[in-house]
Amino acid sequence: MSRKILHADCDCFYAAVEMRDNPALREVPLAIGGSAEGRGVIATCNYPARAYGIHSAMPTARALRLCPHLTLLRGDFDRYREASRQISAIFHELTPLVEPLSLDEAFLDVTEVTRFSGSATWMARWLKEECLKRVGITVSVGAAPSKFLAKIASDWEKPDGLTVISPSQVDDFVRQLPVTKLHGVGPATAKRLQALDIDTCSDLQTMPLERLLQEFGKFGRRLFELARGIDDRPVRIERERKSVSAETTFASDLPELALCYAELAPLCERLDARLARHGHPPVAGIFVKVRFDDFSLTTLDSRGGLPDLENFAALMEQAWARRARPVRLLGVGVRLVTDDARRQLSLPF
Numbered sequence: 191m192s193r194k195i196l197h198a199d200c201d202c203f204y205a206a207v208e209m210r211d212n213p214a215l216r217e218v219p220l221a222i223g224g225s226a227e228g229r230g231v232i233a234t235c236n237y238p239a240r241a242y243g244i245h246s247a248m249p250t251a252r253a254l255r256l257c258p259h260l261t262l263l264r265g266d267f268d269r270y271r272e273a274s275r276q277i278s279a280i281f282h283e284l285t286p287l288v289e290p291l292s293l294d295e296a297f298l299d300v301t302e303v304t305r306f307s308g309s310a311t312w313m314a315r316w317l318k319e320e321c322l323k324r325v326g327i328t329v330s331v332g333a334a335p336s337k338f339l340a341k342i343a344s345d346w347e348k349p350d351g352l353t354v355i356s357p358s359q360v361d362d363f364v365r366q367l368p369v370t371k372l373h374g375v376g377p378a379t380a381k382r383l384q385a386l387d388i389d390t391c392s393d394l395q396t397m398p399l400e401r402l403l404q405e406f407g408k409f410g411r412r413l414f415e416l417a418r419g420i421d422d423r424p425v426r427i428e429r430e431r432k433s434v435s436a437e438t439t440f441a442s443d444l445p446e447l448a449l450c451y452a453e454l455a456p457l458c459e460r461l462d463a464r465l466a467r468h469g470h471p472p473v474a475g476i477f478v479k480v481r482f483d484d485f486s487l488t489t490l491d492s493r494g495g496l497p498d499l500e501n502f503a504a505l506m507e508q509a510w511a512r513r514a515r516p517v518r519l520l521g522v523g524v525r526l527v528t529d530d531a532r533r534q535l536s537l538p539f
């Protein structure tokens with residue numbers, strides 16, 4: 191029996207909360223993000239801002255060059271967390287099987303839900319209506335038999351979208367899908383697929399498993415399955431997040447340390463954007479991850495360090511010196527304060 195998975199994703203969430211609470215902001219280009227002077231990045235922006243080419247993870251300085259009259263807010267994460275909590279409560283009225291991905295995004299497994307005659311389409315419609323009515327936020331929802339298709343579906347008709355991919359539609363839908371939409375296909379993999387003349391999943395389906403394993407290692411099997419709409423990952427109910435990170439595998443190895451420095455700034459920007467998506471959780475320390483051309487991996491932690499470019503550069507230098515070889519992958523991340531540690535901190539003596 192096939193599953194019914196919903197992916198719910200609020201439309202420009204932080205900006206949506208701000209526009210809800212101050213309707214004068216609806217018609218003007220609006221972004222939530224760090225300051226240009228502090229080398230901050232855009233966390234979210236509304237659609238009028240997107241018309242200027244602004245998007246999340248873009249450096250704020252560049253956003254202000256594209257749109258000098260942009261309304262820039264620092265963000266009120268207490269208010270965003272509260273809206274997120276209300277929306278999550280609505281999800282839980284439908285099913286306990288909710289997997290949050292960030293403050294504004296979650297997977298729901300509604301396979302066993304009997305309300306709405308078991309119709310995933312009606313459930314999706316109800317979720318959208320309730321979130322708008324009770325929280326004042328529009329949510330785009332995708333319904334499909336798997337996580338990766340549900341996520342693509344929620345993005346298909348954004349904003350205020352509702353896209354359903356029923357089991358009988360999966361084959362046709364997947365065939366026309368560009369491979370860049372597949373879960374786990376980043377810029378490096380996309381480039382290599384393009385070099386093999388593979389643009390859509392229909393192209394990818396012509397590649398034998400053997401060949402994909404040769405070209406992409408373990409990920410080759412995943413590509414083989416995704417190209418056929420197969421994705422058995424279960425919806426996992428909430429577990430504590432212990433770290434947030436961003437990493438890049440380079441299309442060709444970086445031969446020396448000097449080139450690694452240049453890659454650090456865009457990585458830090460992606461990490462900043464990701465931290466904003468998680469509502470800026472308290473940070474216990476930072477780490478860098480380096481994979482060398484011989485596939486050896488080293489991770490170096492700094493307890494209490496703050497996630498800024500200087501600290502990451504110093505840490506990367508030390509990590510690199512451990513083997514001093516060409517670099518295949520670089521990652522930067524933060525360790526989060528665990529719930530346990532937080533509880534202990536608040537205990538009286």
Ligand SMILES: [Mg+2]
Pocket residue numbers: 199200201202203294295
């Ligand atoms: Mg969103």
